[in-house]
Amino acid sequence: MxxxxxxxxxxxxxxxxxxxxxxxxxxxxxxxxxxxxxxxxxxxxxxxxxxxxxxxxxxxxxxxxxxxxxxxxxxxxxxxxxxxxxxIGLSGIIQGYKALCRNRYDLAKYLDVTEEFLDEALACYRNKYGTSVELDGYLIVFEPSLAVLEKFV
Missing domain, CATH: 1.10.10.2910 (Arc Repressor Mutant, subunit A)
Incomplete structure (x- = not known):
């Protein structure tokens, strides 16, 4: 947006x-x-x-x-x-992963937000969800660094 x-x-x-x-x-x-x-x-x-x-x-x-x-x-x-x-939202992080964003710079650019805003959002999500959270068959890992993993069914 x-x-x-x-x-x-x-x-x-x-x-x-x-x-x-x-x-x-x-x-x-x-x-x-x-x-x-x-x-x-x-x-x-x-x-x-x-x-x-x-x-x-x-x-x-x-x-x-x-x-x-x-x-x-x-x-x-x-x-x-x-x-x-x-x-951003958790779904935005997943969409960025699907769009082949592989670092914070790419993800911020993809989501049309500043890197600072993205970093603050990730810190907020880490405080809210802990080190990781699952959504729609994906595992979003916040620590030690941001990663998105697709779960196998």
Whole structure:
């Protein structure tokens, strides 16, 4: 899923590209159905930032800017997980394997996400599922490095 597709799927929200870096240093901001995205980002970076801001729209409530607050931290993680699942998901990892992606760079390029976003997603999945998880006849291994293995039946 790319930046334009995310915008189309969520056309009911007010989304605008702006110069946020000089004002706040943020890459994106969500408030009450309005999303601002840093206009100087690459398209791939914008995709990742927009997905996270959409995650806030769909999963969080109230002001969570104070990340020293445990409740705000939990909501931040929930929004990021939403974004990871929207752009990557376990099925995306398997699809990348089927498309012959053999390293993180290839997988990030295939999924149209940044390597940083992919690494964060993999760390999140590792925390959620442990060192590996099975899905649809495949074993996704997160440690010691990412691998996808097709199970024999």
């Amino acid at each position: 790319n930046y334009e597709e995310l915008q189309i799927q969520n056309a009911d929200l007010n989304m605008k590209e702006m110069d946020l870096s000089e004002v706040s240093g943020l890459k994106g901001l969500y408030y009450n159905g309005n999303i601002a995205i840093e206009k100087k980002l690459t398209q791939t970076q914008k995709t990742c930032v927009l997905a996270e801001e959409l995650g806030h729209h769909y999963t969080t409530a109230g002001n969570i800017l104070d990340q020293s607050d445990p409740g705000a931290m939990k909501q931040e993680r929930k929004a990021r997980l939403w974004a990871y699942n929207k752009l």
